[in-house]
Amino acid sequence: MTTMTIAKAINEGLRATLAANPKSLLMGEDIGPLGGVYRVTDGLIGEFGPDRVVDTPLAESGIIGTAIGLALRGYSPVCEIQFDGFVFPGFNQITTQLAKMHARSHGNLTVPVVIRIPYGGGIGSVEHHSESPEALFAHTAGLRIITPSNPHDAYWMIQQAVECQDPVIIFEPKRRYWLKGDVDVQTPGPSEDPFKAHVLREGTDATVVAYGPLVPVALAAANAAAEDGRSVEVIDLRSISPIDFDTVTASVQKTGRLIVAHEAPTFGGIGGEIAARISERAFHSLEAPVIRVGGFHMPYPVAKVEEDYLPDIDRILEALDRALSY
Amino acid sequence: MGTHLPSTEFDGTAVDDQREADAEAVMGEPAAQMVQLLGPDGKLGTDPVFSAYADKLTQEDLRGLYADMAAIRRFDVEATALQRQGQLALWVPLTGQEAAQIGSGRASQPQDYIFPTYREHGVALTRNVDLAELLRQFRGVSNGGWNPKDTNFHLYTLVLAAQTLHAVGYAMGIQRDQKLAAASDAAGRQPDAAVIAYFGDGASSEGDVHESMVFASSYKAPVVFFCQNNHWAISVPTNVQTRVPLSNRAKGYGFPGIRVDGNDVIAVHAVTEWALEHARQGNGPVLIEAFTYRVGAHTTADDPTKYRPSTEEDAWRAKDPLTRLEKYLRGQDLADDDFFAKVKADGDELAAYVRRTAHDLENPDIRQAFANVYAQAHPLVAEELAWFEEYSAGFAGGEESAGQAAKAGH
Ligand SMILES: Cc1ncc(C[n+]2csc(CCOP(=O)(O)OP(=O)(O)O)c2C)c(N)n1
Numbered sequence: 082m083t084t085m086t087i088a089k090a091i092n093e094g095l096r097a098t099l100a101a102n103p104k105s106l107l108m109g110e111d112i113g114p115l116g117g118v119y120r121v122t123d124g125l126i127g128e129f130g131p132d133r134v135v136d137t138p139l140a141e142s143g144i145i146g147t148a149i150g151l152a153l154r155g156y157s158p159v160c161e162i163q164f165d166g167f168v169f170p171g172f173n174q175i176t177t178q179l180a181k182m183h184a185r186s187h188g189n190l191t192v193p194v195v196i197r198i199p200y201g202g203g204i205g206s207v208e209h210h211s212e213s214p215e216a217l218f219a220h221t222a223g224l225r226i227i228t229p230s231n232p233h234d235a236y237w238m239i240q241q242a243v244e245c246q247d248p249v250i251i252f253e254p255k256r257r258y259w260l261k262g263d264v265d266v267q268t269p270g271p272s273e274d275p276f277k278a279h280v281l282r283e284g285t286d287a288t289v290v291a292y293g294p295l296v297p298v299a300l301a302a303a304n305a306a307a308e309d310g311r312s313v314e315v316i317d318l319r320s321i322s323p324i325d326f327d328t329v330t331a332s333v334q335k336t337g338r339l340i341v342a343h344e345a346p347t348f349g350g351i352g353g354e355i356a357a358r359i360s361e362r363a364f365h366s367l368e369a370p371v372i373r374v375g376g377f378h379m380p381y382p383v384a385k386v387e388e389d390y391l392p393d394i395d396r397i398l399e400a401l402d403r404a405l406s407y
Numbered sequence: 408m409g410t411h412l413p414s415t416e417f418d419g420t421a422v423d424d425q426r427e428a429d430a431e432a433v434m435g436e437p438a439a440q441m442v443q444l445l446g447p448d449g450k451l452g453t454d455p456v457f458s459a460y461a462d463k464l465t466q467e468d469l470r471g472l473y474a475d476m477a478a479i480r481r482f483d484v485e486a487t488a489l490q491r492q493g494q495l496a497l498w499v500p501l502t503g504q505e506a507a508q509i510g511s512g513r514a515s516q517p518q519d520y521i522f523p524t525y526r527e528h529g530v531a532l533t534r535n536v537d538l539a540e541l542l543r544q545f546r547g548v549s550n551g552g553w554n555p556k557d558t559n560f561h562l563y564t565l566v567l568a569a570q571t572l573h574a575v576g577y578a579m580g581i582q583r584d585q586k587l588a589a590a591s592d593a594a595g596r597q598p599d600a601a602v603i604a605y606f607g608d609g610a611s612s613e614g615d616v617h618e619s620m621v622f623a624s625s626y627k628a629p630v631v632f633f634c635q636n637n638h639w640a641i642s643v644p645t646n647v648q649t650r651v652p653l654s655n656r657a658k659g660y661g662f663p664g665i666r667v668d669g670n671d672v673i674a675v676h677a678v679t680e681w682a683l684e685h686a687r688q689g690n691g692p693v694l695i696e697a698f699t700y701r702v703g704a705h706t707t708a709d710d711p712t713k714y715r716p717s718t719e720e721d722a723w724r725a726k727d728p729l730t731r732l733e734k735y736l737r738g739q740d741l742a743d744d745d746f747f748a749k750v751k752a753d754g755d756e757l758a759a760y761v762r763r764t765a766h767d768l769e770n771p772d773i774r775q776a777f778a779n780v781y782a783q784a785h786p787l788v789a790e791e792l793a794w795f796e797e798y799s800a801g802f803a804g805g806e807e808s809a810g811q812a813a814k815a816g817h
Binding site: 323 | 554556569572573575577578579580581583586614615618621625775776780786787
């Protein structure tokens with residue numbers, strides 16, 4: 082067991098992947114000598130050389146599109162998109178090509194491309210550097226989407242993503258890159274399956290589902306609620322596509338109340354999908370409507386007001402109050 | 408590249424002359440000279456670079472090129488008829504582009520990998536794709552239809568230009584394979600391979616073509632960009648896409664660009680063979696612009712009389728790639744009436760086969776679609792399939808009910 086940050090854990094995970102799989106390679110803007118704008122690939126080019134850690138031209142469609150070609154030739158590319166808001170020039174390749182190649186080839190072709198996207202706000206940045214576009218990708222069949230919330234998951238998820246035969250997008254919570262935690266580099270333990278949700282905290286009065294950057298917020302809200310004598314169960318979703326509805330359903334059947342929290346705009350977001358599915362699956366267990374806590378229907382606002390935009394402990398507690406008032 | 412044969416075909420008469428003169432005026436840059444070996448008069452000229460490649464073609468090869476062009480034209484006519492009879496949802500005809508496709512496809516080697524757009528039926532023929540399978544996509548029973556691994560001929564791509572990037576990535580993979588093989592002592596080493604990416608003059612405006620050329624050049628990837636400039640992107644002429652000859656663009660990326668008479672199968676073959684060798688030998692990409700013409704409609708859903716004069720079509724029919732090679736073969740006593748009669752009979756046989764097989768292409772079961780969304784098991788797909796099975800079972804009459812359920816959606 083060692084302690085490291087999420088950024089370091091991904092770095093170590095990538096190192097382990099590159100060492101174990103000679104057909105794996107990293108591609109992206111500034112990921113070589115600079116180590117990426119978040120230094121997630123720090124030191125890897127020195128160890129593995131420029132054919133394995135490829136500083137690409139500045140072209141997102143180019144990165145994803147050539148990664149698809151490399152995958153067709155038997156390689157396992159891991160693409161870094163520099164920031165969430167810059168994935169869109171590559172959106173076409175991801176949604177029309179990457180996601181569909183396996184299906185349209187009747188299963189003859191696999192394209193095990195991994196796309197890493199630092200996402201979310203809270204770092205006081207300029208526009209296009211703080212967005213949460215996961216729902217836009219989750220809506221597309223053929224993609225898998227995961228998001229780690231702690232270093233142990235980060236270390237294993239990146240390796241599991243590379244091993245997966247389907248395309249995987251990893252949304253990395255950039256404001257948590259420096260969050261430290263224990264990593265067991267010997268064994269993933271319960272993190273063996275990256276597409277399974279984890280119950281991080283048991284409770285009986287309500288369930289809060291969160292993922293990525295909001296997991297620590299959800300835990301803090303549960304702790305605050307505990308001081309008021311409320312027992313809140315917290316689930317780290319981990320996988321946004323597929324969603325582990327079994328774990329969420331089981332929790333709601335126990336607690337009767339569900340709050341889903343994410344940074345992305347509430348409208349059309351993952352929270353709505355969870356609310357709808359859970360009301361189908363556990364209607365008779367629900368004591369209150371599923372309540373969503375998320376961003377507003379606006380372009381991600383300027384840094385000086387992002388605190389008002391981002392769901393925080395109080396917003397989750399307010400949702401909890403509402404749920405408990407039924 | 409050396410100087411090329413002066414064109415016997417396009418001087419003064421080419422419909423595109425005005426557009427090229429335009430481009431010259433705009434850019435102050437002369438149009439690239441076009442490589443041409445076999446003129447419309449059926450006479451073979453010389454070229455300092457490419458004649459050597461043309462000379463390698465045996466009499467058998469030349470007859471084969473003709474037979475392929477005739478076969479694919481016959482196939483095209485048959486597929487168009489099938490569409491008219493409601494057997495295909497759509498057809499994308501290639502008439503006029505036979506030389507560009509057969510010439511380039513025949514210049515490739517089995518280890519090369521081809522990324523087509525959606526009109527490359529002639530290339531598919533040269534890669535031994537079963538032509539009946541090509542119809543699956545247009546009949547609506549598949550979004551693919553063949554296994555690319557069998558022939559190194561990738562699936563058609565309907566999003567314009569997307570495949571040019573896949574081609575470059577694939578070529579980057581070939582480079583890495585070579586290094587891995589070299590490092591592991593080269594036992595059982597594969598022959599060097601290259602990739603061809605096909606796209607149109609319209610697609611050349613898409614950002615992906617630009618990005619693919621940047622990547623290819625930066626990494627010296629073994630890829631040949633093969634642009635069939637058939638002069639029209641649906642109803643929009645080439646001069647809306649570009650003000651310079653497309654082959655000139657290669658210079659800006661730092662690799663050779665060659666404009667070839669796309670109706671001259673011998674020149675196309677020679678130029679493509681040269682380009683593939685160039686790429687396989689590690690010298691990086693090449694752009695070939697095959698200057699050709701889409702004689703018919705863009706697809707069976709389109710009406711060219713709305714946007715272009717029939718005189719333009721007539722002018723290009725006079726440059727027909729088949730007629731030209733036939734003149735040459737007859738002039739050189741390389742083929743006689745018997746040969747051409749046999750080609751025609753083979754074409755009819757192919758057409759009959761395709762017609763028969765197209766009718767027999769079975770409608771898939773939507774369960775197959777559930778099966779291939781993901782390579783690995785996926786709970787949402789499993790859940791929806793289970794729902795579908797249960798829903799379908801609620802109807803009497805098996806097969807039919809599944810169809811109804813599919814229509815009803817979920
Ligand atoms: C990204 C995209 N935009 C639009 C279309 C619709 N479309 C299909 S074919 C076509 C024209 C293509 O022209 P060109 O690239 O010259 O190829 P050609 O069909 O003439 O061989 C268009 C606009 C498409 N398939 N993909």
